[in-house]
Amino acid sequence: MTLLGWAQIALVLGCVVAAAIPLGRYIASLAAGRITFLAPLERALYAAAGVDPAHGMGWRGYTLAMLAVNLAGFLLLYAMLRLQGVLPFNPQGFAGLSPWLAFNTAVSFVTNTNWQAYSGEAALSYTSQMAGLAVQNFLSAATGIALGLAFARAFAGGGVKNLGNFWADFVRVNLYLLLPLAVLVGFAFVAMGMPQSLATYVEAHTLEGGTQVIPLGPAAFQIAIKHLGTNGGGFFGTNSAHPFEGPSALATALQVWSHQVIPCALALAFGHMVGDIRQGRALLAVMLGYVVVATALVYAAEAAGNPLHLAAGLDAAQGNMEGKELRFGQALVALFTATTTGASNGAVNAMFDSFTPLGGLVPLFMIQLGEVLPGGVGSGLYGMLVFALLAVFVAGLMVGRTPEYLGKKVQAREVKLAMLAVLVLPATILGFSAVAMVLPAAIGSIQDQGPHGLSEMLYAYTSATGNNGSAFGGLTADTPWLNTTLGIAMLLGRFAYVVPVMALAGALAAKPKLAPSTGTLPTHGALFAGLLAGVILILGGLQFMPALALGPLAEHFVLAAGKTF
Amino acid sequence: MIALLRPAFAMVLALTLLLGLAVPLGFTGLAGMLFPAQAGGSLVMRDGHVVGSALLGQAFTSARYFQPRPSAIATPYDAAASAASQLGPTSAALLEAVQQRVAALGGGPVPADAATASASGLDPHISPENAARQLHRVAEARGLPEARLAELVAAHTEGREFGLLGEPRVNVLRLNLALDALR
Numbered sequence: 001m002t003l004l005g006w007a008q009i010a011l012v013l014g015c016v017v018a019a020a021i022p023l024g025r026y027i028a029s030l031a032a033g034r035i036t037f038l039a040p041l042e043r044a045l046y047a048a049a050g051v052d053p054a055h056g057m058g059w060r061g062y063t064l065a066m067l068a069v070n071l072a073g074f075l076l077l078y079a080m081l082r083l084q085g086v087l088p089f090n091p092q093g094f095a096g097l098s099p100w101l102a103f104n105t106a107v108s109f110v111t112n113t114n115w116q117a118y119s120g121e122a123a124l125s126y127t128s129q130m131a132g133l134a135v136q137n138f139l140s141a142a143t144g145i146a147l148g149l150a151f152a153r154a155f156a157g158g159g160v161k162n163l164g165n166f167w168a169d170f171v172r173v174n175l176y177l178l179l180p181l182a183v184l185v186g187f188a189f190v191a192m193g194m195p196q197s198l199a200t201y202v203e204a205h206t207l208e209g210g211t212q213v214i215p216l217g218p219a220a221f222q223i224a225i226k227h228l229g230t231n232g233g234g235f236f237g238t239n240s241a242h243p244f245e246g247p248s249a250l251a252t253a254l255q256v257w258s259h260q261v262i263p264c265a266l267a268l269a270f271g272h273m274v275g276d277i278r279q280g281r282a283l284l285a286v287m288l289g290y291v292v293v294a295t296a297l298v299y300a301a302e303a304a305g306n307p308l309h310l311a312a313g314l315d316a317a318q319g320n321m322e323g324k325e326l327r328f329g330q331a332l333v334a335l336f337t338a339t340t341t342g343a344s345n346g347a348v349n350a351m352f353d354s355f356t357p358l359g360g361l362v363p364l365f366m367i368q369l370g371e372v373l374p375g376g377v378g379s380g381l382y383g384m385l386v387f388a389l390l391a392v393f394v395a396g397l398m399v400g401r402t403p404e405y406l407g408k409k410v411q412a413r414e415v416k417l418a419m420l421a422v423l424v425l426p427a428t429i430l431g432f433s434a435v436a437m438v439l440p441a442a443i444g445s446i447q448d449q450g451p452h453g454l455s456e457m458l459y460a461y462t463s464a465t466g467n468n469g470s471a472f473g474g475l476t477a478d479t480p481w482l483n484t485t486l487g488i489a490m491l492l493g494r495f496a497y498v499v500p501v502m503a504l505a506g507a508l509a510a511k512p513k514l515a516p517s518t519g520t521l522p523t524h525g526a527l528f529a530g531l532l533a534g535v536i537l538i539l540g541g542l543q544f545m546p547a548l549a550l551g552p553l554a555e556h557f558v559l560a561a562g563k564t565f
Numbered sequence: 566m567i568a569l570l571r572p573a574f575a576m577v578l579a580l581t582l583l584l585g586l587a588v589p590l591g592f593t594g595l596a597g598m599l600f601p602a603q604a605g606g607s608l609v610m611r612d613g614h615v616v617g618s619a620l621l622g623q624a625f626t627s628a629r630y631f632q633p634r635p636s637a638i639a640t641p642y643d644a645a646a647s648a649a650s651q652l653g654p655t656s657a658a659l660l661e662a663v664q665q666r667v668a669a670l671g672g673g674p675v676p677a678d679a680a681t682a683s684a685s686g687l688d689p690h691i692s693p694e695n696a697a698r699q700l701h702r703v704a705e706a707r708g709l710p711e712a713r714l715a716e717l718v719a720a721h722t723e724g725r726e727f728g729l730l731g732e733p734r735v736n737v738l739r740l741n742l743a744l745d746a747l748r
Contacts, residue, residue: 004725004729007729008729008730011729041583044579045576045579045580045583048575048576048578048579049572049573049575049576049579050571050572050575051572051576064566064569065569065573067566068566068569068570068572068573069573069576069577071570071573072570072573072574072576072577073577076574076577076578076581119646119647119648121645121646121647122645122646130585130586130589131581131585131586131589132585134584134585134589135577135580135581135584135585138580138584139577139580139584167572167576170576171576174580174584179584179588183588183592186592186596187592187595187596187599187600190596190599190600190603190604191599191600191603192603193603193607193619193620194603195603195604195605195606196592196593196596196597196604197593197597197604197605197606198593199605201645202606202608202615203615204608204615204616204617204618204623205614205615205616206616206617206623206624207616207617207623207625207630207738207741207742207745208624208625208626208627208630210623210624212617212621212623212624212642212643212644213643213644213645214606214608214615214617214618214621214644215644215645216605216606218589218592218593220596220604221588221589221592221593221596222589236647237646237647237648238647238648238649238684238685238686238687241649241683241684241685242647242685242687243618243620243621243622243685243687243688243689244606244618244620244621247607247620248726248730248731249725249726249730249731249732250726250727250730250731252731253730305677306654308654308655308660309659309660309663309677309680309681312660312663312664312667312673313663313664313667313672313673313674313675313680314663314667314673314674314675314676314677314680314681315673315674315675315676315677315694316674316677317676317677317694318676318677318678318692318732319677320654320677320681321677321678321681321683322650322652322659322663322681322682323649323650323651323681323682323683323684324681324683324684325683325684325685325688325690326634326678326683326688326690326691326692326732326734327688327690327731327732327734328731328732329730329731329732332730332731348684349684350684351649351650351651351684353649353651353652353653354649354650354651354652354653354654354659355654356654357654357655360654447651447652447653448652448653448655448656450653450655451655452653452654452655452656455653456653472651472653473649473651474651474652474653555653555654555655558655559654559655563655564655564656564657564660565655565656565657
């Protein structure tokens with residue numbers, strides 16, 4: 001670790017916070033319907049769908065409309081991927097995907113996961129990328145943000161049934177938040193070197209007389225929304241490590257900014273929406289605190305290098321360089337890794353599979369903590385609020401105070417719904433991983449022997465269930481078993497989580513809003529932030545310790561003993 | 566739910582037309598006008614032919630050229646199939662590969678980038694230390710003084726971006742193009 005490295009990390013995170021402050025205010029205005037600069041287009045979309053954006057929806061109506069849009073999105077994307085061979089903008093003549101792969105990929109992009117069992121430049125046409133995957137990058141992000149805004153409204157008043165209108169939230173988030181930011185960031189990305197072209201791949205004649213086929217595509221715009229919407233699905237196979245998808249250290253820094261800024265701004269928008277910005281700041285402090293710690297751990301582990309390789313004659317100055325690009329440096333790799341897994345993004349600018357054991361443990365654990373640090377767009381906010389409710393409940397148990405959060409009493413029903421949501425993650429991850437580790441059809445996909453093999457499988461189900469999308473890439477994921485079960489894990493991680501969370505929102509909204517009394521635990525100070533951080537670690541992380549001990553931790557000690565497999 | 570599917574399909578289709586066709590096609594046109602070189606893949610030309618992309622590494626095996634990092638792609642530096650080794654830290658295959666590369670470079674300590682495969686298999690850069698280690702070989706193969714090549718490497722060494730971001734590096738394709746232009 002160097003001072004220069006930390007200066008890079010501080011600069012990027014400083015830019016995130018500086019932008020999140022005004023953006024949080026803007027999102028709160030957007031949620032209140034005060035942003036209208038594309039009103040004619042907005043009205044045209046409502047008219048095309050035949051929906052009324054003005055009538056309020058209870059949690060059931062809101063959730064059903066959301067599920068309908070996601071089902072429609074899945075069916076259209078599945079059809080598009082299967083029919084790719086006969087659709088336009090396919091200069092390389094790629095055939096349609098297999099049913100397993102199309103199912104996995106369609107689920108992956110609709111759930112904001114962007115797990116990729118294919119390699120973009122070798123399998124997907126420009127239509128599939130631009131009008132299929134990139135559209136879902138917008139729609140799944142808008143789905144998450146709409147749900148986050150609906151959840152926030154549950155705290156705004158007392159005795160309300162109405163959580164907003166899904167259609168209005170969904171369209172406004174797309175038009176007024178994601179689209180303008182994607183255009184701006186997209187142009188910056190083109191300027192930095194990312195291709196944006198519908199031309200056929202170019203054949204170059206190299207200096208040594210060989211040929212090299214240079215892939216192209218409408219990449220920059222899709223990469224912009226891939227980060228802003230915390231989607232993470234790379235246009236090219238090696239994601240943001242590909243020189244066309246991460247052409248410079250500046251580009252990788254802007255990508256980190258892009259996948260952090262909206263989740264961070266949403267925490268502050270929550271503060272504005274409930275009329276107390278300090279509440280938003282407390283959530284943001286916990287989120288960023290974890291990001292800084294995780295960055296430091298990855299940075300330390302990777303900058304130290306792999307002891308076996310150092311002993312084999314590598315100079316220690318650069319750290320562990322297997323699976324890393326030279327231009328980024330270890331500091332920006334560490335920051336990218338911590339933020340992409342904490343934010344449920346899943347893009348990578350280095351290959352986690354080749355990280356040192358502890359360097360690889362951190363991204364795995366960041367996802368397992370529940371994707372709330374700062375989490376996916378919207379999903380990070382409602383996930384964090386679920387933990388906040390559990391934190392006040394735990395505090396209430398410990399000191400005998402009335403558990404209430406922002407004037408809403410937290411009672412048996414709320415705690416049950418919150419725990420139901422929180423348990424989806426460990427049940428799905430550990431259940432599927434355990435089955436996979438004894439099933440020959442699944443074990444055959446593992447590349448590395450020893451504890452690292454368990455890490456590969458555990459990471460896959462963790463990433464899918466957490467809707468992250470990053471991978472220990474040695475795993476051969478494009479098999480019927482993994483495509484199907486990982487697809488189911490993604491669906492559970494998204495929708496089996498969201499339904500109890502929305503029921504929770506409905507239950508909270510209906511409650512009266514109590515004025516704070518002397519018995520109320522303040523939820524904006526350092527005490528609560530510390531409590532919340534602890535609850536995330538214990539309730540979110542502890543159940544994974546046995547699995548982590550058998551995977552990355554065991555590997556760490558094996559590596560220290562000098563053993564290879 | 567069925568009653569909701571009609572508006573849901575209509576909404577997704579309308580947004581696909583907007584966000585998946587109209588906007589990206591307009592964006593592509595504008596990007597091509599504003600940044601034609603970058604939008605088209607940062608192609609590098611010599612004598613009217615495309616010789617590569619400034620952003621993508623390409624294979625160099627001759628002693629007469631500076632050589633890039635090891636690439637884990639089945640055909641090294643095949644830009645249509647970017648890939649990493651994905652080998653884990655306790656992989657015997659990876660350790661063996663590192664040992665062989667170190668031996669091929671004449672023994673350690675060698676700069677880490679010279680003996681490890683990049684994430685994309687297309688890393689266009691090597692570290693200045695890696696370039697320095699290749700000076701002698703290239704100078705001998707070309708019959709040029711080492712000092713002259715050292716100057717060339719220094720001229721092609723890019724510092725950290727804005728003096729802060731990333732790592733110092735040398736673009737191998739650009740360096741080798743300059744090398745060919747020396748003769």
